Amino acid sequence: MSSPVSYELQGNIGVITLDNPPVNALSHAVRQGLLDAINAAQSDTSSAVVILCEGRTFIAGADISEFGKPFKEPGLPELLNIIEASSKLVVAAIHGTALGGGFETALAAHYRCAVPSAKVGFPEIKLGLLPGAGGTQRSPRLAGVKSSLDLITSGAPISAGQAAEIGLVDEIIDGDLSAGAIAWAEKLVADGAPIRKSSEQSVPEFDSSIFDQYRATLANRARGQVAPEHVLTAVEAATTMSFEDGLAVERESFVECMNSSQSVGMRHIFFAERQAAKLDGVSKDTPNRPVENVGIIGGGTMGGGIAMSFANAGIPVTMIEISDDALARGLGIIERNYAGSVKRGKLSEEKAAACRALISGSTDYAALAGVDLVIEAVFEDPDLKKKIFKKLDAVCKPGAILATNTSYQDVDAIAAATGRPEDVVGMHFFSPAHIMKLLEVVRGERTADDVLATVMTLAKKIRKVAVVSGVCYGFIGNRMLQPYGQTAQLLLLEGASPQQIDTAMESFGMAMGPLRVFDLAGLDVGYKAREALSDDDKGDPKTFRVPDLLVEAGRLGQKSGCGFYSYDDNRKPTPDPLVDELINSAAADFGIVRRDITDEEIVDRLVSALVDEGRKILDEGIAQRSSDIDVVYIYGYGFPAARGGPMFYADNRRA
Ligand code: 3H9
16 A cells, blocks of 8 residues: 655755645555655655645644554654754645644654644643653744643644744745745755754753642633643643653653543544534535525524624625514624623634624615525524415525524425425524524424535534424434423422532533523423413423423522522622422422432533434334434534533443
8 A cells, every 4th residue: 555655855845745635634554654654754865855735734643543542653752852853954845734743743854834824733632632752842843832821722723824823833835835945945055054853952941830730721721621631730840840751741641641531422423523524315525506605584592692703704695674674673782792702812803893894784675585595593483484484485586595593493384485495404503693603503304415515514604503303392402301301300409509500511521400490491481381271281290390490489490580599790609598499398298208318419410411312213113323412412502522422422431
């Protein structure tokens, strides 16, 4: 088999080219090829070596699919030490993304150049890992402790320009990277530039309290995760030990993280997220419909957030509201959201203005005549939705995709209100829609393959993680939430307090416990929904008696200042003895003798409630695969990524 790495002399420059699509990951064959090439360069007539990559990107990291499998020499840390020890000057030429082990390869080179659009970073933390091939040792020596900790603990990439500012990139190359990098290498040789080893630099001065500061911040931000503490230990070692000893500390930490269940869960999610984009029964060559502009019906919180998601990706949006006042209110919310992002430093003034300029409004459906996609985001009234789709059918051009953002309703029934059900699909965003990453794409019985394929592509463009769901009440996520919420109510009656349940689930890793979620969403929402149901459909009264009593006592949740908790002006929850009394008396009414319930039982029963419903969803073919359900819960419901999602957690715990 031919090697994914080639080596040739171009004049006096040895050019090493990696070609391992799609992202030039450092598979065993790539590592071996790099080793052979760098060895070859030592004894030929080259005076410098340039490492270049074919395709869309520089090396995007170690090959994650090799993790957890038997290791094959050469290992990356050793290979990078050999590259750094090269007697010929080594230049890394970066385009696309140099990530993780890829960026570590660049840091082991003696000089680094990059095109302006390139990005570099250490995403290992998102896999429950830390850089394991010298990144924690070389980066602080080049960029200082603070910049390195920011890069490694956030996992977020930075631009080539930012990397140049902090000393991680030496030269920005405009135009053709290959020609530019070779010319720059020739110039370095001609100028007598030294072989500059990152490992031999000394760490610039830093504030000695920095590690304590990061420890405190990370204890909060990355609650319960093991990798961040290892990052701090390894970077600290770079400041107190020799390079070799620091590397040994990094190695030990890396191996420990790699074997942790947290990293196993996060790696599962990495592949699950990419797998979710694949459609069963739809060829990946299915042509996409063009989507160059979008209409949104409804300028509420949801419609506004959806509009921002598209505008942020450069796609113009026309927002429809029923009156000038409602439209002004909707556009006003968007305005304030953008202003908030600028204030928090998340967006530049210019970028915010450019995005805002892409959103226009109208009260006339005729404004939607030319759009390629319409998303309806009005409140959950099935008749209203059907009426809107009838109107859209009349006004939209042939081939336009008609989507509903419904969280629960029957997408097939909505599609049937039009004469073109094949163009209708569900696009269920999560609030706040411009921030939450999950998009449930609901495949109706008659949704056309190219509509589905288009929406999946579009999801990636607007930076959402899309998961396909079949039609059922609540789709994947909200359907599973129902038994989860009901189990929380049973636990209350049987003896647990709201704060015990929430604390147990938050310690397990949930972003928020179930009762705080109820309070946030508003207890009146479920109350109103139940009013419309028959006693049979409502189910076991034990599963809703407490929230009903709370609503009847005027405790609607955060919005009324109290629900399962009392809230202060900063929305900080405090346990309320009145709620305990109310739970006690409800339990007595049902003849339940309350008992001590362990945190373990709470977690077990609540997660099992999710998983049992998840299994039914799989059996019914509503979800394409178990890992899709994990993706829904991690990106839409605050399930801890380090547990790999509810289905993965259950499968692995019982295995
Ligand atoms: C590491 O480096 C550890 C070291 O410090 C120490 C080692 C000792 N491996 O995301 P996409 C696949 S840890 C294997 O859709 P995009 C991916 O599964 C690693 N496969 O593309 C997908 O396959 P498929 C640190 C990988 O253009 C295909 O490539 N690095 C890897 O939207 C396309 O992926 C990272 O964590 C990989 N490293 O985004 C970077 N990366 O088509 C991870 C991708 O079969 N990668 N694949 O579904 C990324 O962030 C994105 O892929 C990237 C491109 C931004 C590069």
